[in-house]
């Protein structure tokens with residue numbers, strides 16, 4: 001059911017805001033949960049794939065987007081099966097939005113390839129070190145492209161998270177692959193820096209585009225088109241490089257846990273990557289690109305804890321300090337956001353007390369207005 005329409009019908013115009021706000025927090029929590037579960041589990045499963053002799057960069061690129069058909073469920077079920085929305089899927093999905101989604105999807109596909117390429121050649125420590133730069137790029141690009149304010153809270157968080165990743169990288173510099181040649185090192189280095197830059201660019205571009213997207217449902221539809229485009233790019237690479245044949249060979253002859261476990265690992269990884277990217281896109285849509293970047297980077301730190309808990313990796317002094325810094329940076333950011341929201345609410349209430357009629361007549365200056373969230377969710 002369309003929130004705005006149902007609300008107008010049942011409770012009158014004035015309750016619209018209340019219902020939208022009521023839906024905002026649960027929706028945000030669902031996205032944070034998807035991002036958390038998706039990021040930690042996809043990282044652990046990718047590690048499992050590489051630990052047990054999986055090595056193909058195209059395969060690990062392809063699994064990052066190939067789960068796009070799962071997005072058909074949230075796109076079509078609410079309208080056709082549950083009949084809980086009046087907005088038909090892809091309503092007002094203009095050719096411009098379609099072409100932007102395809103373009104961003106190809107960009108994401110390229111990022112996935114560079115990310116996997118870097119991960120397959122470089123030691124974990126080096127790629128973590130290089131990826132730590134993406135949050136700084138993200139802050140700078142967000143400030144330029146979407147006029148993100150640089151405050152004490154977000155600067156503090158970016159510095160702490162960046163230092164945390166650097167520490168993490170320095171603390172695990174013993175895990176060099178044996179066959180790492182200087183050429184492979186150079187390719188891995190450039191690929192990882194490229195991935196960091198592309199990802200830092202992808203987040204504010206998404207924020208800019210989402211400003212034109214009027215509902216959450218449309219954001220999921222865009223995500224479906226983007227992941228489809230990224231999969232087409234990865235599939236072309238797979239066909240060109242014999243990736244599908246390699247996948248079958250890997251499952252039967254190379255992966256040392258057997259064929260069944262290989263396919264279960266692949267399918268689960270496909271699902272978890274979708275959760276991760278869906279959570280990222282939803283977080284950017286509901287908050288801003290910097291929060292998306294901060295969550296992703298903080299989760300890189302959390303993945304260390306995942307490795308310690310699941311693979312019994314050692315958890316020495318440096319990793320402890322890095323994890324504490326990561327938690328501290330993230331918590332201080334969340335606290336800053338909470339204080340900011342609280343102040344905005346107080347200001348709103350104050351304005352409403354002074355002159356309720358002005359408040360009713362003027363659109364809200366917040367990035368996520370009622371229209372933005374209300375329609376079609």
Ligand SMILES: Nc1nc2[nH]cnc2c(=O)[nH]1
Nearest residue numbers: 111115134195196199296
């Ligand atoms: N560049 C980049 N790509 C990713 N894909 C999944 N996570 C990341 C990330 O943190 N950076």
